[in-house]
Amino acid sequence: MTLTGENDVARQADLRRIVASFVAEHTDMGLEKLDGEEVSYERMVEAVQSLPFLASRKLVVLRAPSKNKEFTERFEAFLGEIAETNDVLILESKLDKRLSYYKQLKKLTEFCEFSVLDAHGVVRFAGDYAREQGGTLSAGDARYLVERVGANQLLVQHEIDKLLAYNATVDRRSIDLLTEASPQSTVFELLDAAFAGNVRRATQLYKEQRSLGEEPQKIIAMLAWQLHIIALCKTAGERPSDVVAREAKISPFVAQKSMNLARRLTLARIKELVTELRKLDQRTKTDGTLPDEAVQYFLLTLA
Numbered sequence: 637m638t639l640t641g642e643n644d645v646a647r648q649a650d651l652r653r654i655v656a657s658f659v660a661e662h663t664d665m666g667l668e669k670l671d672g673e674e675v676s677y678e679r680m681v682e683a684v685q686s687l688p689f690l691a692s693r694k695l696v697v698l699r700a701p702s703k704n705k706e707f708t709e710r711f712e713a714f715l716g717e718i719a720e721t722n723d724v725l726i727l728e729s730k731l732d733k734r735l736s737y738y739k740q741l742k743k744l745t746e747f748c749e750f751s752v753l754d755a756h757g758v759v760r761f762a763g764d765y766a767r768e769q770g771g772t773l774s775a776g777d778a779r780y781l782v783e784r785v786g787a788n789q790l791l792v793q794h795e796i797d798k799l800l801a802y803n804a805t806v807d808r809r810s811i812d813l814l815t816e817a818s819p820q821s822t823v824f825e826l827l828d829a830a831f832a833g834n835v836r837r838a839t840q841l842y843k844e845q846r847s848l849g850e851e852p853q854k855i856i857a858m859l860a861w862q863l864h865i866i867a868l869c870k871t872a873g874e875r876p877s878d879v880v881a882r883e884a885k886i887s888p889f890v891a892q893k894s895m896n897l898a899r900r901l902t903l904a905r906i907k908e909l910v911t912e913l914r915k916l917d918q919r920t921k922t923d924g925t926l927p928d929e930a931v932q933y934f935l936l937t938l939a
Contacts, residue, residue: 640753658723670698672698755782799811872895
C-alpha cells in the first residue's frame with residue numbers, strides 16, 4: 637500500500653489509523669519501521685523477506701524509500717521479495733508524477749494520494765477535527781478561524797488544539813484572544829477599511845502589520861495581489877463567487893471578499909489603483925521615497 641501526497645495532516649492520520657488497526661490485531665511485535673534515507677536497499681529487502689516474530693503477520697513501514705536510488709530502480713523486483721506473511725506500507729510525501737516509480741506505485745500497489753485542501757475543505761476539516769477532539773466549533777466560527785489564520789491545514793489543526801485546551805467550545809472571542817491574524821487575511825481588512833473611508837482603521841491595521849514584522853515592500857506585494865483578484869472579480873460578469881474561485885484557482889473566501897470590494901469600484905478606478913501602486917513601488921526602489929510613508933499615502937488615496 638502507498639500513502640502519498642502533500643497533505644501531511646491527512647496522510648499522517650491515515651498512517652496512524654492503519655498502524656493502530658494492525659497493532660490491535662497483531663501486536664507491535666509484528667511492526668517494523670524503516671527510513672529510506674538511512675537504510676540500504678538490502679536492509680529493506682531483508683525486512684520484507686523475514687518472517688514475523690511472535691505474531692501472525694508483519695507490517696513493514698517504509699518512509700521515503702525513494703530517497704534510496706537503488707530502491708526506485710529495482711522497485712518491481714522488490715515487490716517480488718515480499719513474503720506472503722508480510723504487508724508493506726510505503727510513505728512518500730511528494731512524488732514526481734513523470735517518473736516511472738510513481739506510475740509503478742499507482743499500478744502495482746493500493747495507492748492513496750492526499751491532496752492539499754482548499755480553504756473550503758479546511759473549514760470542513762476544522763469543524764470535524766474539533767468534534768473528534770470532543771469540542772465544539774460552529775461552521776461560521778470555523779470559517780472565521782480559517783479566514784483569520786489562513787488555510788494551512790496543519791496550522792489550523794494546531795490552533796484548534798490550542799483553542800480546545802482553553803475551552804471545549806471554540807468561539808470568535810477565544811479565536812481573537814488566542815490566535816494572530818495572518819498577513820494575507822489582514823490585507824482584506826486593510827483594503828476594506830480604506831475603501832470604506834475609515835482612515836483610522838486602515839492606518840491601525842497597517843501599523844499592526846508592521847509590528848508583526850511585515851516589511852512595506854511585502855505589504856505592497858500583497859496589495860498588488862489583492863487588486864489583481866479584485867480586477868478578476870470585476871470582469872467576471874454575472875458569474876457567482878464559487879465559479880470565479882474555481883476558474884481563477886483561488887480560495888472561495890478570497891473570491892467572495894474580493895467580489896464585495898469589486899462592487900464598490902469601477903474597472904477604470906481599479907486600473908488607476910494598479911498603476912498608482914506600480915509607480916509607488918518603483919519610487920521606493922529608485923528615488924529614495926520612504927516605503928512606510930508611501931504605503932500609508934496610498935491607503936489615504938484609496939479612502
